[in-house]
Amino acid sequence: MIEGHKEIDAPAGVPVWDVDPYDPALLADPLDYYAELRSKGPFAYLPRYSVLACGRYEETKEVFSDWERFVSSRGVGLQDFSLEEPWRPPSIVLEVDPPDHTKARAVIERALSPRAVRELGESFRRDAEKLVDELLEKGTFEAVEELAETYPTTVFPDAVGLGKSDRRKLVDYGEMVFNALGPDNELRRNAMAKGPGVVPWIMEQCKRENLKPDGFGATIYAASDTGEITEEEAGLLVRSMLSAGVDTTVSVLGSAVWCLANNPDQFRVLKDNRALSRWAFEETLRYTSPIHTFCRTANVDTEVGGIKIVEGAKILCVLGSANLDESHWPGADSFDIERRPSDHLALGVGIHGCVGQNVARAEVDAVLTAIANKVGSIEPAGEPIWRPNNSVHTLDRLPVTFKGK
Ligand code: OVM
Numbered sequence: 001m002i003e004g005h006k007e008i009d010a011p012a013g014v015p016v017w018d019v020d021p022y023d024p025a026l027l028a029d030p031l032d033y034y035a036e037l038r039s040k041g042p043f044a045y046l047p048r049y050s051v052l053a054c055g056r057y058e059e060t061k062e063v064f065s066d067w068e069r070f071v072s073s074r075g076v077g078l079q080d081f082s083l084e085e086p087w088r089p090p091s092i093v094l095e096v097d098p099p100d101h102t103k104a105r106a107v108i109e110r111a112l113s114p115r116a117v118r119e120l121g122e123s124f125r126r127d128a129e130k131l132v133d134e135l136l137e138k139g140t141f142e143a144v145e146e147l148a149e150t151y152p153t154t155v156f157p158d159a160v161g162l163g164k165s166d167r168r169k170l171v172d173y174g175e176m177v178f179n180a181l182g183p184d185n186e187l188r189r190n191a192m193a194k195g196p197g198v199v200p201w202i203m204e205q206c207k208r209e210n211l212k213p214d215g216f217g218a219t220i221y222a223a224s225d226t227g228e229i230t231e232e233e234a235g236l237l238v239r240s241m242l243s244a245g246v247d248t249t250v251s252v253l254g255s256a257v258w259c260l261a262n263n264p265d266q267f268r269v270l271k272d273n274r275a276l277s278r279w280a281f282e283e284t285l286r287y288t289s290p291i292h293t294f295c296r297t298a299n300v301d302t303e304v305g306g307i308k309i310v311e312g313a314k315i316l317c318v319l320g321s322a323n324l325d326e327s328h329w330p331g332a333d334s335f336d337i338e339r340r341p342s343d344h345l346a347l348g349v350g351i352h353g354c355v356g357q358n359v360a361r362a363e364v365d366a367v368l369t370a371i372a373n374k375v376g377s378i379e380p381a382g383e384p385i386w387r388p389n390n391s392v393h394t395l396d397r398l399p400v401t402f403k404g405k
Contacts, residue, residue, distance in 0.1 A: 003184065021033065042058075049078060052309065252364055381401045
């Protein structure tokens with residue numbers, strides 16, 4: 001075993017590449033790694049972790065969407081759950097395959113349906129306008145803490161139906177969940193060290209008696225009244241929302257502001273056509289991939305792109321790289337909100353495709369629309385700093401200036 005999974009040999013025709021994709025310096029600035037990975041072919045064998053890394057669009061999409069050959073039930077990080085015990089009880093929607101996946105997915109999908117999310121639109125927009133007014137008042141501010149973290153940790157816990165919420169604990173829990181998917185490195189160990197202060201609090205929030213009667217959480221528990229799922233499963237689905245719904249939207253909001261600050265022409269295009277805010281969201285996802293890497297495990301001996309893959313092989317699906325593949329997106333390295341990249345892989349694809357995307361879209365749409373309506377220009381006000389994480393690509397600091405009209 002190596003990093004909790006089966007050790008494999010480099011398949012015939014696959015180059016061996018001595019890179020550490022979880023090196024914090026690389027995680028903070030991954031573009032060269034992505035380009036080199038794509039240049040090596042459909043896969044590269046990384047001896048350091050004994051995994052196959054996949055970073056071209058076609059093959060990444062094939063592996064990521066084929067749940068029968070490339071399962072999630074053995075974990076979507078480096079660890080193989082069939083060989084090693086995971087750090088927490090597995091997610092019943094992420095870390096599972098059909099048929100078990102189907103029922104849980106239906107319940108959470110219903111709770112986060114377009115209709116359920118539409119009802120929140122007005123309050124999302126109100127909160128976004130209030131926040132943007134405050135930031136305009138400040139002029140120059142730090143957009144990670146003051147915008148990207150503030151907004152989702154204000155509106156999302158409310159939407160779920162949490163009581164008095166603790167922003168830090170929500171962000172720290174996400175940091176644990178996403179760093180846990182990587183190797184036993186310092187990033188993972190530091191995040192895990194926060195566990196005792198965070199995990200019991202999160203689990204407490206997931207209990208039925210601690211959820212308000214009108215949130216996503218209550219809808220999930222309603223499915224346990226009809227016997228569709230058990231009460232314990234309902235709690236785990238609420239845990240999924242708190243695991244997946246915060247750091248991801250924090251990332252995309254920070255990155256959207258970063259993209260618009262660096263591409264003033266694109267901010268102009270958005271201001272001239274507010275209907276593009278949806279596509280600004282999708283293009284930000286394509287361009288920055290909030291989840292840069294998720295794994296799958298080959299559950300059978302198989303073949304992809306002419307390469308033989310053995311059962312038990314861990315495959316790093318490098319979504320951040322696939323979303324920048326020139327052979328799929330001409331001019332991939334430019335941020336263009338008129339591109340309309342509906343087939344990017346940032347939200348996954350197939351049965352595990354992001355179930356919270358309606359919520360994320362509504363949040364980002366509310367914020368970008370408020371910015372487009374109220375802000376005249378967005379300017380960088382210092383060097384951005386990225387925060388390395390084993391699976392999330394996210395900013396740590398982003399000083400910007402909002403100028404009025
Ligand atoms: C979950 C979960 C955790 C992290 C990510 C995710 C992106 C889901 O606990 O179900 O999806």
